[in-house]
Amino acid sequence: MHFMTALRAAWQSRNSLLCVGLDPYPARFPAHLQGRPDAILEFCKGIVDATADLVCCFKPQIAYFAAQRAEDQLEDLIAHIHERHPDTPVILDAKRGDIGSTAAQYAVEAFERFRADAITVNPYMGRDSVEPYLEYADKGVILLCRTSNPGGSDLQFLDVGGGERLYERVARLVANDWNASGNCGLVVGATFPNEIARVRHIVGDMPLLVPGIGAQGGDIAETMQAGGTADGTGLMINSSRAILFAGSGEDYAQAARRVALETRDAINAKR
C-alpha cells in the first residue's frame, strides 16, 4: 500500500478527512480495563474498531506507548489495523529527527518494526536527516511545519528573510526539494488558520496533517477554509482526546464513535 494512494482513496471512500489520534493515557481508561496488562492495546482496539469507517487515517502517538513500556502493544495495534481495516493508513506520530545514519535506524523502527504507513519527522536538522525516510518511497513522511502549541512561534514564526517565516521556508523546502518522490506531507496546527492558508498556497495540494481542533481550541470552519483543496480534501484533521475519552464507561468505544461521527460531519459541513 502506498501511503498517499491509500490516503486519497480513504478520503473518497470514507467521505472523511478525520484522523483519530491514538494517545492512550491509562489513568483515563474505563474501569473495566484498568490494571489489565494489555489495557492499552484493548482500549485502542476498541476505539479503532468503532471508528475505522469514519476516518481517513489513524495516528498512534508513540510517546504514550513508550512511557508505559508498551512497544509490543503498539506493534500489535498496528498489526490489528492492517488486518481488520486494511484500507486505513497508519501514521506513526514520532517526530523523529537525527543525522542520516541514526535516521536510518528510526526508519527501520517506524516502517519495518511497527509497520507504519507514514511517520512524522522534525525538519530542524535538514534534508539529509529526512532522506532515510524518503527512501521508503511508498511511505509517507510528514514534516513538522507550523505546530499547534503556543511555543511553536518561538522559532517557527521567525522572519528568515524578506518577510518569509521559518515555517514557510520549511514548507517551501519540502514542496520544492524534499518531495521529489511525492511522499511528503506537513503538520500545520488548526490554531493558526492564517498560517494554514499560507502553507496551502506554498505547497499546492500536498496533504496537511492538522492537529489542534477540540482540546487545543482550533476551529473546523477556519481550518477547512484555509487548508482544503479544490476538491474538498487535502487535510487529515486530527482529534485525539475529545474522541478517545468521550465516554468513561464500558461503552467508551460507542461514545467515541458518536463524537467521531459528529466531528466528521462537522468537517464535511464546511467542505
Place this chain on the structure above:
Amino acid sequence: MHFMTALRAAWQSRNSLLCVGLDPYPARFPAHLQGRPDAILEFCKGIVDATADLVCCFKPQIAYFAAQRAEDQLEDLIAHIHERHPDTPVILDAKRGDIGSTAAQYAVEAFERFRADAITVNPYMGRDSVEPYLEYADKGVILLCRTSNPGGSDLQFLDVGGGERLYERVARLVANDWNASGNCGLVVGATFPNEIARVRHIVGDMPLLVPGIGAQGGDIAETMQAGGTADGTGLMINSSRAILFAGSGEDYAQAARRVALETRDAINAKR
C-alpha cells in the same frame, strides 16, 4: 544525582571531556556476539566497562535499540552503568520534541523508564515543548542547536534578523530563558568550529555536547579552542563509531579502550 553536578565532578575526577556514544549496530559486532539474543547489551557492557574511567559521560542512542526491538536491553544497560559506574552520567540521545502533554510522556520514558540522567531534545516546537523535561530539575536537558550534519545548515544557519542565525537564537533562548533551573546544555557539532565559538560566547559556561569528531571529520584542536571554558572543561566531546568498532574480534573492548584513551589524551593535549 544531579546531572550537572555529576558531569562537573566527572570532568575533574576522570580528567576527561570524552563522551562515548553507544550506537550499537549489530552487523558490526564481533563474531562471538553475533546471534546472541542479548548481543546489544553484552556488546555495550563490554564497551562501558572498558572505558568508564576514561569518560565524563555515556550517550546511548535510542534509535539503535528501537530498531532492534531492544528497549529492554537499553533499560538493562543504563541500570548496569548506574550500578557499576555510579559517578558516570548517562545522556539518552533521543532528540524528542512534541507538545507539552506528549513531551511529558517522553520525559517519563527517558527519566523514569530508562533512568537517564539527561536527554537530548529538539527545540523546533518551542519553550512549552521543552518544559516537561525542565521540570525534572536534577536532569539535564540538552537542546539541539547547531548539528554536525551537512543539512544542519538548511534551517539552523538562516538569518533570523540583524545577522543572528537560527542556531544563535536557539542558544540565546536557552541561555536567557529556558535555562532558569541551570539544567540545560546544547548540541553543537565539531564540524562547525566557528559556530561553536559563537555559541560559547552566547551561553557562558553552559555545557556543550559536541558530536562530529572522528567519522564526521571534526577537528579536536579547533573544537577545544572554540568551545572550551576558562577552566578547560565545558565540553562533552562525543565519539561513537571510532571507539565502538575499533576492534572486530573478541578483544573489541580492549581495542575500544585504546582508542578512547588516545582520544581523551588528544583532547587533553589541547586543553
